[in-house]
Amino acid sequence: MFASRKTELLITKLLCALSILLSACLLSACQDSDTDKLQEIRDSGVLRVLTRNGATTYYESQGAPAGFEYHLALAFADHLNVDLEMIPVVSIDEVFSGLAENKAEIAAAGLSITSSRQETLLFGPSYLSVKPFFIYNRDKNAPMSSAEDLIGKQIRVISNTAHVEQLLELKKSFPTLSWAESRDLESIDLLEQLAEGEIDVTIINSTEYYANRAFYPSFRVAFSAEKPRKLAWAMTNTPANASLIKEMTLFFKTFTANGKLARLIDRSFTINERQTFINTQTFLQMKEERLPDVKGLIEQVAIEYDLDWRFLAAISYQESHWDASARSPTGVRGMMMLTRSTALELNVDDRLDPLQSLRGGARYYKKLYSRLPASIEPPDRSWFALAAYNIGLGHVEDARIITQRRGGNPNLWNDVRESLPLLRQKKWYKPTKYGYARGDEAARYVRNIRDYYSLLTWDELNRYRVPPPRIISDYLPAELNRGFDAL
Known part of the structure; x- marks a missing residue:
């Protein structure tokens, strides 16, 4: 009887010890799960x-x-x-x-x-704070100005977003209102569908509208939600x-x-119109007012890097309008608008020094040109390098892969140029390595530089009464760069 009692006490103590240990472990686990983030x-x-x-x-x-x-x-x-x-x-x-x-x-x-x-x-x-904008394409639809105008229209929005809640609220007042929801689309995909006439109306936040409106000039806001939403x-x-x-x-x-x-x-959320559209009148005015002050530096750097000075001048105009103190909304600076990281990579100490900036930009362009696949031949190789200067070599390679998937030639600029805008669409950029990019801006960027170069070249040739090209972008002399063939 005594031995049994002793055993019972021992077991009780062991159970208590185990209970305390288990509690400590659980407390520790709880503390770990609630660790201060x-x-x-x-x-x-x-x-x-x-x-x-x-x-x-x-x-x-x-x-x-x-x-x-x-x-x-x-x-x-x-x-x-x-x-x-x-x-x-x-x-x-x-x-x-x-x-x-x-x-x-x-x-x-x-x-x-x-x-x-x-x-x-x-x-x-x-x-x-943003407002949900109901937008439509005026080239495809009659003007809209109220929720009542949405009845019978093809509306598509992204599922699991505040825009769905907005439509549900409207449906209380307009029971026949209907729409489609998509899980695998992004705002840019909806904008593309609106542009193609596949849908009549979509909803995007005001910030997204302002960031993209330069690319869709026919889009209009039908109306906006009464209350802004907070991000x-x-x-x-x-x-x-x-x-x-x-x-x-x-x-x-x-x-x-x-x-x-x-x-x-x-x-x-402010588009830089200067890099989106070419303004010939402004260019010719700047050519007279600013180019003479920097032409000597441009020529010097062009000789150092074996480039046509007019080609380097065209790039620097596109980048900064020949303004050595220029600064973009994203923080790139100087004549050739170098990022801070690119400047460090190129050993540019002062991005606002026009000579350093021109040398850095020329060096960067030549570096990109040399890193392109050997299968890309001149003069296309130059256009690819310019596109890479604008959006990066990785995005250009993504566009080449997309071009090949679409049955085009990834070594021809004209084919890849058509694929660059697709980098804004989810169904195309999702499987790529580098993802979303404003590829349409890169395509315009290259086109602008080609036009500026042509204007500079034509200005010199005009002294000898050479007639101007019918389409500026289709005219380029053989001396674009040493070793390049004429288009």
Whole structure:
């Protein structure tokens, strides 16, 4: 009886010890799951951010990352004194699933704050208000100005977005209103469908409309939602994010107060018309007013790098209008508009020094020219190098792959030029290595430089009464660059 009692006490003590140990383990597990996210980020030295690959969020330009959400996230990473890792995906669904799978701490993807999303996510401070615009193509449809005009129209929007909620709200007043939803499309895909007449109406945020309107001059806003929607970064709904949101609130307060947020918004959603369209009158005026001051430097650098000075002059005009102090909305600077990273790579200490900038730009162009596949022959090789100067070699290679898939010749500029705009469409850029790019801008960029070069050449030949070409872009002399053949 005594021995049995002793055994019973021993077992009780062991069970108590096990219970305490189990409780400690569970407490530790809970603490690990609720580990302070801000401290985790600082300890790792990296801020991971999920984003969408697109014009208003994140993409590559001239081989460097760009986009409104990228620059905003970079500023926050600098505020935390950590590195930034952008994780681009191609759909809203992937953004939300990535957060759930702990692939990143933050989602910065132009997300609207909605009541349904707040049930499962935490949102930081709103940094931008946007209005959903109902847009149509005036070349394909009669004018629209109210929700009533939408009845009977083919409307398509992206599923799982605030735009669906907007339509559901309208349907309460207009029960016959109908629309289609797509999971595998992005805003740019809807704009392309609208341009082709495949749909009559779509909804995009005001920021996306302003960022793309130069490419779709026939688009018009039928009407907008009464209340603007607020955009914010999203995080998982866990107590571990409390300190992160607190620090994020401090960051946005400072970033707003010093005017940096306003400047970023302005430069991100304003199209640079100068790089989109050629203005012959302006060019001829600048040729008389500015070119004489920099012509000697251009000729000097052209000799150093074995280039036709008129060709280098055409590039530098396209980049900066021969303005050594020029600065683009995205921060590239100088006569040849070099990015900071490109300038460092080319050993350019001062991007505002016209001689350094011209040398750096010429060196960069020649480098891109040499890195192109040997199968691309002159003069096409020059146009490919110019396109790479504008959007990066990786995007040009993506366009070549798309060209081949479409049955074109990836070594011919005329074929690849037709494929470059497809880099804006999700169905084409999704399988590519480098993703979204403003390929249509690159195509215009090359066309403009060819036109400027032709005008400079014709100006010299005109002294000998050589008649001007009927189509400037189709005329190029054999001496475009040493070793080039005439078109």
